[in-house]
Amino acid sequence: MIALRSPEETLVLVPHIVGYRPARQLVLCGLDQRVVDASGRRACMGPVVVVDCAAESVGEDHARFIAEVVGHHRVTKAVIVLYCDDLAQVEGTAAARLEHVHAMALQALAPAPDGFLASYAVDGTSFVRVDGSEATVRSLRELDSCQAAAELVYKGSSPLREPPSPEIEAKPEAERDAARGESARAERAERTPQAIAAQLAAVDALLACPAAGRPADRMAHARMCGRVSAALCNPDVRDRVLLYGIDPAVETPLAGVGEEELFSRLAAAAGRAPHIDRIRRVIALLEEVASYRVRGEHAALAAAGYLHWWSCTNSLAAKRVRQAARIDPGYPLAHLLLDVVSSGTMAPWYSALTAG
Secondary structure, X not given: XXXXXXXXHHHHHHHHHHOEOOOOEEEEEEEEEEEEOOOOOOEEEEEEEEEEOOHHHOOHHHHHHHHHHHHHOOOOEEEEEEEOOOHHHOOOHHHHHHHHHHHHHHHHOOOOOOOEEEEEEEOOOEEEEOOOOOOOOEEHHHHOOOHHHXXXXXXXXOOEOOOOXXXXXXXXXXXXXXXXHHHHHHHHOOOOHHHHHHHXXXXXXXXXXXXXXOOOOHHHHHHHHHHHHHHOOOHHHHHHHHHHHHOOOOOOOHHXXXXXXXXXXXXXXXXXXXXXXXXXXXXXXXXXXXXXXXXXXXXXXXXXXXXXXXXXXXXXXXXXXXXHHHHOOOOHHHHHHHHHHHOOOOOHHHHHHHXX
């Protein structure tokens, strides 16, 4: 856990949270820490909202949206940062608009003895506080020596220079052909208990592969992903994969999870914190499977969207679910999740553990 000793140290933290160095974005970084994940070490901090915009485009819609997020999540401590090309841009009308964002968010802030809201404008070299408390332009290098920066470097965190692409790159055609052939064979198999057990065994094998399942033999891996992609069309298989992602107590082989146990454990998981590292590993596996573009791609994307939602990354959840719905407009899980993420609903375990 990283300790912040002043609001401006959040400027060190933001690139590590979002994964890249923002350039022309408005960022809300909630600093409330209410729960930890099942590993006992990941504090669920947030919300974190990134809005692409230029300094001159910050306006009423941004202010209203940020205030709604602050109020909805009962934020008590937060920092708002406008990243721009040059601090000289944040003058006059632009500065007033950013101050308006701050004022509306402050009104929505939940009362707390240690609550606070600070707002900054940042360019490539400097920062300035823009909420009326201080107007001195300072160098970002001042923050390089703070303890938070040292801890992040020690942990090996290194933000990218550009935002990572949320797209799933398609595999080379030869690998897709190998996956397609295996997917077609899996599709023709009868849906018997033995066939389902074989499908789950393929999933178990893929879960056991390191680095999101990328062994040296690419063609063998492609065929395995083809089998799993087709298997995910079967809700009995898909739901066991989702259970493995959200319930840290579930272990492989997944064939050992009976039908009654499956539904009871899915229901029970709604009130328990997941293991975020495990969820991310399963998401990586599902997105790897989807990259072969074979039968079951929509199921892999929808399942990845579900787990993105469960890990509270709703923007990525929405993207994956929309991709699934474009491939199969009638897929039930995609329809359900579209309604959920469009309404801003958070995963039930998060809502339960942060209530009150």
